[in-house]
Amino acid sequence: MGLLDILKGMFGGKERKTLASKKFKCPNCGYKKITLDMERCPECGVHIKSMFRKKCPKCGALNELDAKICKECGYDFEAEIRAAKKRKWRCPRCGYQMDSYMSRCPVCGVRFG
Structure with missing residues (x-):
């Protein structure tokens, strides 16, 4: 999910989905109704949080998908969005x-x- 996708989600449509309510596809088995509030994939049993990670552009550490700050270096993921709003x-x-x-x-x- 890039900055453009985030901005489209914030300003593009009437319905705004939170990251927790958005449906993802399981990369392991292809099950299409995965949400981040689920513990495991109902089809293959893989742990959900281990499948979806966000890579820090500063240090390269993998963080939770809904993380606001990098757990390793403290990079603020939402700073890019705030900067785009100010531009x-x-x-x-x-x-x-x-x-x-x-x-x-x-x-x-x-x-x-």
Whole structure:
């Protein structure tokens, strides 16, 4: 899950799923209804938390998927999201200043990307 996926989840749709309620596919057996609140995969019995990890970009340590801070180096995973929210773009057509996650200017309608 990249930054773009997180931002789309936060701002893209009406229904917002938390990471705990999102359904994943078991990489071991392919069972498609895995959630992070489950202890084990009902099909193959593999421990869920051991399958899904988030790699720290700073030190490379594997962390829990819902971790906010790296357990090894203290890297703040949510800092990237906060920085993206603060970043502003200026529309080349009308000059309106908007958030960086927007794909269209709300004033003049020009599309980006």
